[in-house]
Structures are given as C-alpha cells and as structure tokens.
Amino acid sequence: MFENLSNKLNTAMRTLKGKGRITDVNVAATVKEIRRALMDADVNYKVAKEITDRIKDEAMGQKIVIAVDPGQMLVKIVHDELVKLMGSQVQGINLKSEPSVILIAGLQGSGKTTFSGKLAQYLKKSGRNVLLVACDIYRPAAIDQLKVLGEQVEVEVYSEPENKNAVQIAQNALEYARKMGKKVIIVDTAGRLAVDEAMMNEIAAVKEAIKPSETLFVVDSMTGQDAVNTAKAFNDRLNFDGVVLTKLDGDARGGAALSIRHVVEKPIKFISTGEKMDALDQFYPDRMASRILGMGDVLSLVERAQNAFDEEEAERINKKIRQNQFSFEDFYSQLQQIKKMGNIKDLMGMIPGMGQAIKDVDISNDSFTPIEAIIQSMTPKERQKPELLDMSRKKRIAAGSGTSVQQINNLLKQFEEMRKMMRMMNRVQDGKMKLPNFPKR
Known part of the structure; x- marks a missing residue:
C-alpha cells in the first residue's frame, strides 16, 4: 500500500539523518527530493508544490530540541502535512435517515x-x-x-x-x-x-x-x-x-x-x-x-485482530497455553484466524519498522500452505503429541503433504521453541519465575 511513495519519501529524508542542525541548504535539498518523490508517485504537481512549500516553511521555523535530531523533526513535519493532505479527521458515512x-x-x-x-x-x-x-x-x-x-x-x-x-x-x-x-x-x-x-x-x-x-x-x-x-x-x-x-x-x-x-x-x-x-x-x-x-499502524492491526479472533476460541487457546497443552491442532486453528485478518504483507507493514524491512520481500498468504499441509497430514493423535513423530511417521507425513522431512523437522523445532516461550510467559504471569532486578538509575 503506497509502497513506492513510502520508499521514496524515506530515501528523500535520509538527507537530514545524522545532521546536527537544520540549515537553508540541507532543508532545500531534502524538500526538493520530497517533492520529486511525491510527483513520481503521481501526486498532482500543484498539490506536491503546496505541501513541500509548507514543509520547508515549517522546518525552517523550528527550534530543534537537543534530544530530537533534524531528521526526526522533519519526519514529524512531513507526517503532519500528509495528515492534512488526506483530510485530518476520519469521516464516517451518514446513516441517520431510515432507510x-x-x-x-x-x-x-x-x-x-x-x-x-x-x-x-x-x-x-x-x-x-x-x-x-x-x-x-x-x-x-x-x-x-x-x-x-x-x-x-x-x-x-x-x-x-x-x-x-x-x-x-x-x-x-x-x-x-x-x-x-x-x-x-x-x-x-x-x-x-x-x-x-x-x-x-x-x-x-x-x-x-x-x-x-x-x-x-x-x-x-x-x-x-x-x-x-x-x-x-x-x-x-x-x-x-x-x-x-x-x-x-x-x-x-x-x-x-x-x-x-x-x-x-x-x-x-x-x-x-x-x-x-x-x-x-x-x-x-x-x-x-x-x-x-x-x-506502522498498530491501531488498525489491533482492530483487525479483534474482528477476526473469536473471543471464546481465544480464551480456550489461552487456557491450553497456561496448562502447557498447546498442540498442532490449536496452532492450525490460530493460522486460520490470522488468515482472516487479510494480506500477510499488509499486516506486517502495520508493525512499526517492518514496512522498510519487508519492502523487497515477496510475502504471500500461500506461505502458510506447506505448514497447513503438514499439520493436515498428521493423525489427530500426532497433532496432540508431536513427540510421537519418529522417522517413519515423518516420511508418511512428508509424502502426504508434498513436503520434505527437513521441512517437517524445521516446523517441529520452531513449534517447540514457541511452546517454550509460552511456558516461560506463563511462569512470569503466575509469579513462579522472577524477572531479574535491574539497578535503578
């Protein structure tokens, strides 16, 4: 979503990253690149000029706080101007009349x-x-x-x-x-x-x-x-x-x-x-x-999760995690809930800092397909007790899922690491494990 514009704006604002202060020269250079980024992304010329003129005026009028470098300040200015460009406030639809x-x-x-x-x-x-x-x-x-x-x-x-x-x-x-x-x-x-x-x-x-x-x-x-x-x-x-x-x-x-x-x-x-x-x-x-x-956009990510996840199912899974009974059956159920939330790359882009990290990575919802196929090829007993999976069973599952024994081993390793993390979190929540005392500053 707006990936090209995002990449070019971030490239443009690198001009000010690491600078000690804002000057006419470095602001002019950065604003020129921002205007070019907007126009390359098909923003109307008059709109691009108007917004970058405001960015320049705002940047030159700022007294930079010592704790905030010029690059960070410019990001905030550009953010505020983009918000204004797109309408400032969320607008709902009029449903007052009936019908x-x-x-x-x-x-x-x-x-x-x-x-x-x-x-x-x-x-x-x-x-x-x-x-x-x-x-x-x-x-x-x-x-x-x-x-x-x-x-x-x-x-x-x-x-x-x-x-x-x-x-x-x-x-x-x-x-x-x-x-x-x-x-x-x-x-x-x-x-x-x-x-x-x-x-x-x-x-x-x-x-x-x-x-x-x-x-x-x-x-x-x-x-x-x-x-x-x-x-x-x-x-x-x-x-x-x-x-x-x-x-x-x-x-x-x-x-x-x-x-x-x-x-x-x-x-x-x-x-x-x-x-x-x-x-x-x-x-x-x-x-x-x-x-x-x-x-990122954490609020939208949370809202999508609230809409996609069933409360009773979430409570059931949480109970199984606390009792150290989380199984592949539960894992499969969670995958289906995540898929309801929308495009995976779009969701990851909502996590702060992830947008740039995955910009050149091809992430498809089909990425889950091999994992789903492996789990579906297990018997109900194997899903509940992964420790039963010896080499013979792994070969059978690999043949049934169109995957390899190596892929199954990787999934088992990741699943066990996830369960260990869940056990650790439970011990912290239950007060059975004390977090280290860090010295107070």
Missing part, C-alpha cells in the same frame, strides 16, 4: 460492485439490516455478480433483470426496502465515463429520484492522474459525499489517490485492500500517514 440510501458511483472497472458487497458486510456486522440493489443494467453478468456477493455476505439483493430503466429500479427498490423494514440500501450503479453525457445524466437522475443520504465515488487507486480529473468531473455533476479507494493492495504509485481529497475537497471514507469481502477499512488520515512513512 439510509447509499449511492455508489464511479468509472467502469473501478471495483464498485465488489465494494458494494464489502460495504454490505461491513454495515451488517454493526447490526444493520442491509439491502443491495442491482442498478447496473449495461454490464453483462453485473446482476449475477452482485447476487453472488450477496450470497457470500448473506445480504438480500434486489434486482429486476428485465427492466432497463435504472431510475425505476432504484425507486422500486426503495419502496421494497421500506415495506421489508430494511435500514440501509446500497445502490450499485453502472460504470460510466465522465465524458458520456447520457450516462452522467442517468446517474444524476437516479440520485434525484432516490435522494441518497450518502453518495460515494469509487476510484481505482492505480489509474494515476486520470483519477483526479475523473473525480472532479463526477463531483461537478453529483456533488458526492466521499471517496472510496480500491485496489490499494496492487502495485500502485498511489499519489493520485491522495490528491483527490485536495482537488475535490471531499473526504476519503474507505479503502479496499483485496478481493476478500472483509478487506475493507475505514480511512484514517493519521494512520495512513504513519504507514506511508514506515511508522
């Missing part, structure tokens, strides 16, 4: 239908009764796609396959939702080009007919500067309420997406980071700025 109507708009292929399904699940988790509405009457199989997504998230989909009037479908869906007691309606519309007058007139007519409480513009973060121009054209016609950035898990320069907030003066409300239905996050400007600068 609340959310209109989804955007270009063809921007990910509107997938986002509609994700948003339906996101709102359903908060206890709202949601209805998805299929108003894309042009794209082949668009209605079928929405129905498939509706089944995945267990949300009803309203459609009229034979009706080719998007305005009428939306109005009928609103009437149906009121009759059925639906609290939120998400209207998925056809992708359209801003230059297509007829299509723009149609979505404007849909908006006028159903008067949505929220209109969201969905934009593919990989489309570059065209995304900014398109957002402006859509906003001029629809006056939308917020922006949704999709495909942030791709190899995107990402800067254009950051420019949208500044150009159309509308907040970014959601970001989508994968194909899975739970790969949707509310947009927090301060957290995103921290991630871009390689400072």
Whole structure:
C-alpha cells in the first residue's frame, strides 16, 4: 500500500539523518527530493508544490530540541502535512435517515460492485439490516455478480433483470426496502465515463429520484492522474459525499489517490485492500500517514485482530497455553484466524519498522500452505503429541503433504521453541519465575 511513495519519501529524508542542525541548504535539498518523490508517485504537481512549500516553511521555523535530531523533526513535519493532505479527521458515512440510501458511483472497472458487497458486510456486522440493489443494467453478468456477493455476505439483493430503466429500479427498490423494514440500501450503479453525457445524466437522475443520504465515488487507486480529473468531473455533476479507494493492495504509485481529497475537497471514507469481502477499512488520515512513512499502524492491526479472533476460541487457546497443552491442532486453528485478518504483507507493514524491512520481500498468504499441509497430514493423535513423530511417521507425513522431512523437522523445532516461550510467559504471569532486578538509575 503506497509502497513506492513510502520508499521514496524515506530515501528523500535520509538527507537530514545524522545532521546536527537544520540549515537553508540541507532543508532545500531534502524538500526538493520530497517533492520529486511525491510527483513520481503521481501526486498532482500543484498539490506536491503546496505541501513541500509548507514543509520547508515549517522546518525552517523550528527550534530543534537537543534530544530530537533534524531528521526526526522533519519526519514529524512531513507526517503532519500528509495528515492534512488526506483530510485530518476520519469521516464516517451518514446513516441517520431510515432507510439510509447509499449511492455508489464511479468509472467502469473501478471495483464498485465488489465494494458494494464489502460495504454490505461491513454495515451488517454493526447490526444493520442491509439491502443491495442491482442498478447496473449495461454490464453483462453485473446482476449475477452482485447476487453472488450477496450470497457470500448473506445480504438480500434486489434486482429486476428485465427492466432497463435504472431510475425505476432504484425507486422500486426503495419502496421494497421500506415495506421489508430494511435500514440501509446500497445502490450499485453502472460504470460510466465522465465524458458520456447520457450516462452522467442517468446517474444524476437516479440520485434525484432516490435522494441518497450518502453518495460515494469509487476510484481505482492505480489509474494515476486520470483519477483526479475523473473525480472532479463526477463531483461537478453529483456533488458526492466521499471517496472510496480500491485496489490499494496492487502495485500502485498511489499519489493520485491522495490528491483527490485536495482537488475535490471531499473526504476519503474507505479503502479496499483485496478481493476478500472483509478487506475493507475505514480511512484514517493519521494512520495512513504513519504507514506511508514506515511508522506502522498498530491501531488498525489491533482492530483487525479483534474482528477476526473469536473471543471464546481465544480464551480456550489461552487456557491450553497456561496448562502447557498447546498442540498442532490449536496452532492450525490460530493460522486460520490470522488468515482472516487479510494480506500477510499488509499486516506486517502495520508493525512499526517492518514496512522498510519487508519492502523487497515477496510475502504471500500461500506461505502458510506447506505448514497447513503438514499439520493436515498428521493423525489427530500426532497433532496432540508431536513427540510421537519418529522417522517413519515423518516420511508418511512428508509424502502426504508434498513436503520434505527437513521441512517437517524445521516446523517441529520452531513449534517447540514457541511452546517454550509460552511456558516461560506463563511462569512470569503466575509469579513462579522472577524477572531479574535491574539497578535503578
């Protein structure tokens, strides 16, 4: 997510690392590199110039504290300016009316239908009764796609396959939702080009007919500067309420997406980071700025863990750890919980300092596959008692899992080290093991 921008900004700010003080010369050189990094990442030129001018003015006006070196101070200044660029405060969606109507708009292929399904699940988790509405009457199989997504998230989909009037479908869906007691309606519309007058007139007519409480513009973060121009054209016609950035898990320069907030003066409300239905996050400007600068995003990591982990299962595992009974069966269960949290590389990037460390490392969710295959090839008794695994059993498991005996030995070693660490932590928690007394300063 914004990997190229992150790398280039960190490279630019190395100019000041280790410097004793800020001067006109070293600040000018650093700010020039920051501006180049922003523009290389597809940030609008005017936006890049404006933000770097503010960074320069702020840096030259700082009285550097002795304990903070100029490089650290500049990181904070750049962080604060990125937060301002992206909107300062988190912005939720308006769900005050009943039923609340959310209109989804955007270009063809921007990910509107997938986002509609994700948003339906996101709102359903908060206890709202949601209805998805299929108003894309042009794209082949668009209605079928929405129905498939509706089944995945267990949300009803309203459609009229034979009706080719998007305005009428939306109005009928609103009437149906009121009759059925639906609290939120998400209207998925056809992708359209801003230059297509007829299509723009149609979505404007849909908006006028159903008067949505929220209109969201969905934009593919990989489309570059065209995304900014398109957002402006859509906003001029629809006056939308917020922006949704999709495909942030791709190899995107990402800067254009950051420019949208500044150009159309509308907040970014959601970001989508994968194909899975739970790969949707509310947009927090301060957290995103921290991630871009390689400072991590612990709060989002904790929130994902809270959403993914079942409390009863967590308590059961904790009890087994305390009783020194943690098994491969439990380990496998924990792997499945972790996978629910999203892309592994994205998760690791949320840990402070890890973003730069793994920038050139290819980490896939498939990394767990050999481990899962080994555990699944064990008998229930072997999972509970790994010490039973002699050479004969290891060869059988290796053949069944498509791995090698060496891989099994490595897994057993790592698993035993993990169990030792768990035992040590339990002894500390129970007060049976005293930590060393360090001299007071």
